[in-house]
Amino acid sequence: MKIFFNKSFVAWYFVFPVAFIHLFVIGIPSLASLALCLTDWRGLGEINYIGFENFIELFDDRYLKKAIINNVIWTIAFLTVPVGIALTCAYLLTGIKRGQMFFRLAFFFPYMLASVINCQIWKYLFHPIHGLGGFFERIGWEFLAVSPFTTKSTSLFAVAFVDGWHFWGFLVVIYLTGMYQVDNHLYEAADIEGATKFQKFRYITLPMIRPVFVFSIMIIIIWSVPVFDYVYILTGGGPAYSSEVIANYMYSQAFERFDVGYSSAIGTLMFFYVMIIVAMFGLFRRAGWDI
Amino acid sequence: MIRTLISFVSLIILSTSYSALAKTKVTWSMESNADRDPIMIEKLQNAYNNSQGNYELVIEFEDNETRLTSMRTAMIGGMGPDIVETPGPSYVKEYHAAGMLENLDSYAAEFGWKDKMIPWAYSSGVFEGSLYAIPKTHESMVMLYNKTLFEENNWKVPTTLEELEDVAGKIKAKGMNVFSYGSDGWQPTHEHLVGIYLNNYAGPQAVYEAIIGEREWTDPVFVEALELLKKHMVDEGYWSGSLENYYAIGWDDFHAQFANRGAAMMTIGTWTFQATQLGIGASDDEWGWAPLPSLSSQSPDPNFMIAIGTTMSVNANGKNKDGAIDVLNWIMSNKDKVLDIAKDFEFGEMVVPLTLSSSDIPTDIAPQVQDYLSEYARITGEGNYGYCTWTFWPADPGVHIWKDMEVVWAGDISVEDFLYDHQKMWDKARKNGDTLPVPLRN
Numbered sequence: 001m002k003i004f005f006n007k008s009f010v011a012w013y014f015v016f017p018v019a020f021i022h023l024f025v026i027g028i029p030s031l032a033s034l035a036l037c038l039t040d041w042r043g044l045g046e047i048n049y050i051g052f053e054n055f056i057e058l059f060d061d062r063y064l065k066k067a068i069i070n071n072v073i074w075t076i077a078f079l080t081v082p083v084g085i086a087l088t089c090a091y092l093l094t095g096i097k098r099g100q101m102f103f104r105l106a107f108f109f110p111y112m113l114a115s116v117i118n119c120q121i122w123k124y125l126f127h128p129i130h131g132l133g134g135f136f137e138r139i140g141w142e143f144l145a146v147s148p149f150t151t152k153s154t155s156l157f158a159v160a161f162v163d164g165w166h167f168w169g170f171l172v173v174i175y176l177t178g179m180y181q182v183d184n185h186l187y188e189a190a191d192i193e194g195a196t197k198f199q200k201f202r203y204i205t206l207p208m209i210r211p212v213f214v215f216s217i218m219i220i221i222i223w224s225v226p227v228f229d230y231v232y233i234l235t236g237g238g239p240a241y242s243s244e245v246i247a248n249y250m251y252s253q254a255f256e257r258f259d260v261g262y263s264s265a266i267g268t269l270m271f272f273y274v275m276i277i278v279a280m281f282g283l284f285r286r287a288g289w290d291i
Numbered sequence: 292m293i294r295t296l297i298s299f300v301s302l303i304i305l306s307t308s309y310s311a312l313a314k315t316k317v318t319w320s321m322e323s324n325a326d327r328d329p330i331m332i333e334k335l336q337n338a339y340n341n342s343q344g345n346y347e348l349v350i351e352f353e354d355n356e357t358r359l360t361s362m363r364t365a366m367i368g369g370m371g372p373d374i375v376e377t378p379g380p381s382y383v384k385e386y387h388a389a390g391m392l393e394n395l396d397s398y399a400a401e402f403g404w405k406d407k408m409i410p411w412a413y414s415s416g417v418f419e420g421s422l423y424a425i426p427k428t429h430e431s432m433v434m435l436y437n438k439t440l441f442e443e444n445n446w447k448v449p450t451t452l453e454e455l456e457d458v459a460g461k462i463k464a465k466g467m468n469v470f471s472y473g474s475d476g477w478q479p480t481h482e483h484l485v486g487i488y489l490n491n492y493a494g495p496q497a498v499y500e501a502i503i504g505e506r507e508w509t510d511p512v513f514v515e516a517l518e519l520l521k522k523h524m525v526d527e528g529y530w531s532g533s534l535e536n537y538y539a540i541g542w543d544d545f546h547a548q549f550a551n552r553g554a555a556m557m558t559i560g561t562w563t564f565q566a567t568q569l570g571i572g573a574s575d576d577e578w579g580w581a582p583l584p585s586l587s588s589q590s591p592d593p594n595f596m597i598a599i600g601t602t603m604s605v606n607a608n609g610k611n612k613d614g615a616i617d618v619l620n621w622i623m624s625n626k627d628k629v630l631d632i633a634k635d636f637e638f639g640e641m642v643v644p645l646t647l648s649s650s651d652i653p654t655d656i657a658p659q660v661q662d663y664l665s666e667y668a669r670i671t672g673e674g675n676y677g678y679c680t681w682t683f684w685p686a687d688p689g690v691h692i693w694k695d696m697e698v699v700w701a702g703d704i705s706v707e708d709f710l711y712d713h714q715k716m717w718d719k720a721r722k723n724g725d726t727l728p729v730p731l732r733n
Contacts, residue, residue, distance in 0.1 A: 043363060045389030123475075128536050129544060150538035152701050236478045238694075239538055240701035255360070256690045258385055 034271070036264035043260045054265035064266065066241050067249045070156055074245060075224040077157070079217065082164045086171030087213075091201050093172070094179050104176070107169035115166070119233040122162045123149065155235050155243040163230040171216055178212030179205055214289075218281050225274055246270055314340075314347035317614035319374040320362050322601070323352035326565075327640060334632045335641075339621050346614040366391050366606065373609035374618060376427065377602045380415055380727045381686045383424040386604065393605035393612055395422040395619075402620050411671075411730035412644030415599050415682065418728065425619060428562075428600040429644045431667060432487055432679065435549065435557040435567060438579035446555075449584045450593070452519075459529060462555045469529040471554030473540025482680045482693035484520060484530070486596055487558060490677030491583050492516035494590035495732075498678050502729050504721055508714040509707065512589060517699065517706045519586060525700050530558075534700055546570040558583065561663065562600060564637035568657050580659050582670070595671050597730075598679030600640075626651065638664060674732065683729050685720035688713055 003009060037054055041047040058064060089107065093100055110118060125131045126147040137145040148158035186204045195203070206213070228247035231237055237244035237252070246266060254263035321331065331350060339348045351372065353361070359378070365371040366386070375392065377383055386392050399405055399422050405413055409429070416424035436448055444465070449455035459469040474480035489498050493512040500506035501513070523529045530537040531545065531554070540548070549557045550570040557563075571578045582593035603622075605615040622629055622643060632641045634653045637660050652664050670676070680692050691713055699709045720726055 042385060042388075044367065044385050044391065126539075128539050129548075133539075146533070146535045147539040150535040238478065238697050239534075240697040240703055242701070252690070252694070256686075256694075258686045 030271070033264050033267055036261055037268045039261045039264075041260045041264075042258045043254065044258075050261070054262045057262065058265050058269070063241050063244060064246070064249060067237075067244045067246045070243065071224060071227070071245050073156060074160055074227060075221055077160045078164060078167070078220050078224055082168035082171055083216065083220070086168045086175055089168075090172045090175035090179060091205060093176060104173065107172045109169065110166040111170045113166065115229040116233055118162060118166045119230060122158075122165075123147075123234060126158070149235050149243075150239060152239050152242040155239060159230050159234045159243050162234065163227070166230075174212055174216060175209060178209035182208040214281075218277070221277050222274055225270055225277075314345060315611050315614055317346045317348045317374065317611050317618055318372040318609075319348060319350045319376065319615075319618070320358055320372040321350050321352055321376055322355040322358060322378075327636065328352050330632060330635050331641075334628065334635070335622075338628055339618060342621065342625075343617070346611070346617055348614075348618055366608070369608045371606050371608065373606055373611045373615040375604040375606050377424070377604070379599050379602060379681050380424070381681075381684070381689055383416065383602050383604060384418065384725065384727055385686070387418045387423045391607050392423045393607045393609075393615075395425070395605065395616075398616050398620070402623065404620075404623050407623050407626075407645055409644040409646055409671075411597060411676070412599065414730045415728050416602065416604075424602040424604045425623070426599045426601070426644050427603045428640055428642045430561045430598050430600045430639075430642065430679075431595040432483060432558065432560050432583060432598075433580045433595075433663065434583050435559060435563075435578055435580050437549070437552065437555050437571065437576050439576040440552060440555055441579075448579070448581050450581070451584055452586045455584045455586075458555075459527065467552060468532045468548065468554035469527075469556060470531070471545040471549040471557045472530045472559065473537050473545045475539055475541035475544070477542070479681070479693045481696045482689075483560065484524070484558065485517070485692055485696055486678070486680045487583050488516045488520040488586065489513060489680075490594060490596050491590050492519055492586040494587075495594050495596075495675070495677040497589065499729065499732050501717075502678060502683055502726075504717075508710045508717060513710055514706050516586070517696075517710070521700060521706065525702075542566075550574050550576075552576070560598070561642075562639040564639040564657065564660050564663075566639075568637050568660075572657065578659065580663055582666070592675050593670060594675040594677045595667050596677040596679045597671065598682040600642075678729070683727055685717070685725040685727060687720055687725070688716040691716050 036047070038049055038051060039047045040050045040053075089103075093103055096103065123131075126149060127133055128137070128145060128147055131147075133145045133147055136142065148154040182205060186208070187200055190200050190204060226247045227245050228251065231243055231245050231248045232251070235243045237248045247270070250263050250266040250270070253259045253266065331352075336348050336350045340346075355378070359382075362371055362375065366375070366389075371391075375386065377386070383392070395404075395416075404422075404425070408425075412426050412429050413422070415426060416422050418424075434448075440446075441448060444461070446458050446461060447454060449458050462469050472480070472484075493510075493516045497506060497510070497512050501508050501510070524537070525534050528534065528536075531540050531548065545554075545557065546563075546566050547570065548554050549567075551574070557567075567578060582595060585591055585593065603619060605612055605619070609615055623645070626645050626647075629641065629643050629645065630647075630651060630653060633643075634656055637656055647664075647668065649665060649668075652661055654661070680689060684692060695704075695709060695712070698704050699706055717726075
């Protein structure tokens with residue numbers, strides 16, 4: 001009986017309600033979803049076990065392959081452009097004494113807007129009639145008159161740009177928080193040694209914010225897997241699957257084609273992919289990486 | 292003691308009279324639309340509730356995508372609305388296969404529904420020999436044109452491919468787009484165009500044969516039809532000037548484009564009549580309509596593609612099946628009331644496929660709509676009707692026909708490869724018993 005009032009056991013009383021809700025809202029549906037990948041369920045009616053048929057079909061699906069490649073491109077784009085801009089801006093902001101709060105708010109503002117609003121802003125900016133498209137057409141720059149969301153070669157990057165525009169302000173805030181933790185004495189010592197601003201960034205700031213930085217890399221890689229809303233709203237994965245991503249493709253299979261079993265197989269792949277990433281970061285931590 | 296007794300008796304009297312007065316609720320989950328909902332409340336919900344004393348119809352409006360998901364979840368859980376509204380037969384098929392819809396055969400026989408409905412529309416709700424759904428609205432595809440503009444320029448409304456290409460050249464020379472249309476906000480818009488080219492190039496007979504499995508979709512006639520569509524869409528930019536603009540333009544934009552002479556014509560479904568009347572109908576220009584031009588000698592006569600926009604069924608697990616049947620029967624038995632609702636939408640919505648005579652067509656609607664209704668009845672009555680993809684295609688090929696059409700237009704795959712994939716999907720659907728009811732041709 002005593003064990004139930006043990007200090008370490010009491011902690012479980014606090015965890016239990018959340019764990020209980022998680023079990024029913026996330027745990028059981030996730031397990032059910034994993035099980036559905038071995039069936040031909042169409043969202044309604046009877047469920048038939050079909051073994052690994054969905055997976056065989058999945059490896060032969062050229063549009064899924066296209067979606068996976070697009071997800072990889074998306075991840076690389078997010079690991080470079082928003083991270084690079086956010087790091088630079090955060091570092092520059094640390095040097096601003098007056099009006100820093102204004103910039104912090106301005107950069108963070110798109111992150112507070114709902115995705116549908118962000119999408120509408122950019123959709124209308126690039127609209128061929130109401131937006132810049134009409135303007136460029138009038139001045140004779142017709143190559144710029146076409147919306148980048150509707151051109152095969154640019155649609156994925158255009159959507160990634162809008163999502164990145166909304167996201168990078170969030171990175172600025174977390175990098176800035178990390179940079180404020182850095183001991184000021186290190187910069188003073190570097191100043192005495194005559195270090196340039198870039199050298200201070202490269203040899204002091206960057207190593208000192210490594211845990212925050214690696215955390216941001218990890219969440220970018222993980223969040224790039226289920227990316228859905230910006231693609232769904234801006235292009236629906238088109239034109240011609242050029243901006244198709246795994247989550248949007250999974251949605252289409254489940255809710256347009258009623259192929260829930262196949263959609264679950266795609267979800268299972270996504271699940272294992274995320275698990276591998278989390279496990280990799282866990283291994284790095286065990287290997288002594290400061291993350 | 293006496294006081295307690297009086298209270299008890301009063302309570303019994305009150306509760307008895309309440310239950311006598313109270314009506315049993317009948318719920319209907321309906322797609323919401325800001326303009327439409329008040330009319331549905333007034334002319335359907337309230338009109339029905341005032342007509343009888345047994346049931347209280349409660350329409351619950353919701354955004355269609357959310358509604359379909361939540362309704363499906365509720366029905367899997369053995370609940371859901373009493374009247375199940377779906378966007379078409381492919382959805383009915385799924386619910387029917389899951390045993391979630393009530394067999395309506397006995398009610399149809401008792402109330403004579405079959406005799407009240409257009410035969411092809413009745414048969415669209417028959418699955419495995421029994422009636423499971425009644426169309427709430429049926430529709431077709433037409434070609435709208437700016438009549439004033441055509442008259443000013445002495446242009447002829449095209450009825451053949453040659454005439455279409457001729458007038459298209461003249462329209463483009465004037466700096467206008469040939470057709471106003473776009474898919475932003477509704478990617479399946481592509482299937483409207485695919486359907487037009489399949490039916491008006493290959494012809495309804497060939498499409499019918501492919502639907503019932505007597506002809507392959509890889510047949511050269513379908514290849515030619517989709518090659519022609521690709522030429523008009525990609526090379527000629529008939530719709531909104533270019534493929535990219537077609538992708539970028541949505542409902543409000545293409546109506547505005549048509550209304551302000553940005554385009555001379557528009558290929559669209561009859562659900563647009565109200566928006567057209569409010570758009571170009573409110574301008575100085577007059578609009579007209581015509582059947583879609585014949586695009587080859589294989590489809591020489593004008594035809595109207597038939598389609599079901601929305602269906603009504605009864606939830607097999609509903610709390611009040613009798614009430615739901617009563618509501619459906621009220622709709623089927625009150626032609627004047629239903630026509631009064633359809634009239635408010637210029638026959639773009641709630642066009643229940645009841646058999647109509649020419650005297651039934653209201654005179655206080657746009658003359659173009661009156662004219663269309665007469666022509667539609669005449670031509671489809673002669674058996675000249677084609678098949679809209681969203682009514683007669685099973686779910687998987689039904690998505691393929693619009694989603695993967697973009698791949699063809701992008702030049703990533705050939706029309707032949709596209710139709711090869713399409714045929715495979717039909718074969719799979721046929722094997723799995725997923726095909727949908729199709730009315731027999733004369």
